[in-house]
Amino acid sequence: MDLTESAFRERQGETFELVPAAAGTAELRLDEVNGLGPDSFALLFRGPLPGWLPQRTYHLRHAALGELEIFLVPLGPDVQGFRYEAVFNRSAG
Numbered sequence: 001m002d003l004t005e006s007a008f009r010e011r012q013g014e015t016f017e018l019v020p021a022a023a024g025t026a027e028l029r030l031d032e033v034n035g036l037g038p039d040s041f042a043l044l045f046r047g048p049l050p051g052w053l054p055q056r057t058y059h060l061r062h063a064a065l066g067e068l069e070i071f072l073v074p075l076g077p078d079v080q081g082f083r084y085e086a087v088f089n090r091s092a093g
Contacts, residue, residue: 003088005041007065009033016068017030017061018053025053027083028060039090045072046081053084 008030015027030066032066047053052074060068075083 003065003068005033005035008041008043011062011065013032014062019059019061019067025051029081031083036087036089041088043086043088044075045069045084045086049077049081052077052082066073 012030012033015029015040017026017027028045028047030043031046032042034044036040036042053072055071055073057069057071060070062068070086073084075085077083
């Protein structure tokens with residue numbers, strides 16, 4: 001499956017399972033999909049508190065998108081949980 005901005009937009013608000021669960025976190029919710037340009041977009045995930053996941057590539061599973069390897073960067077906590085960002089850049093340069 002081609003992981004495009006529109007494919008993730010259709011899944012906004014849905015849950016992605018972290019496989020295997022790490023640091024007490026088993027699920028991340030896709031809260032935002034932000035276009036960054038013609039070939040780039042960012043995903044904002046939210047996980048539970050307390051605890052957080054360190055920056056690295058994680059194996060995620062989604063019912064419609066299947067198995068994914070996504071590099072997550074921790075952004076910090078807010079009142080709803082701990083935020084993580086993944087940036088996709090599809091430019092040929």
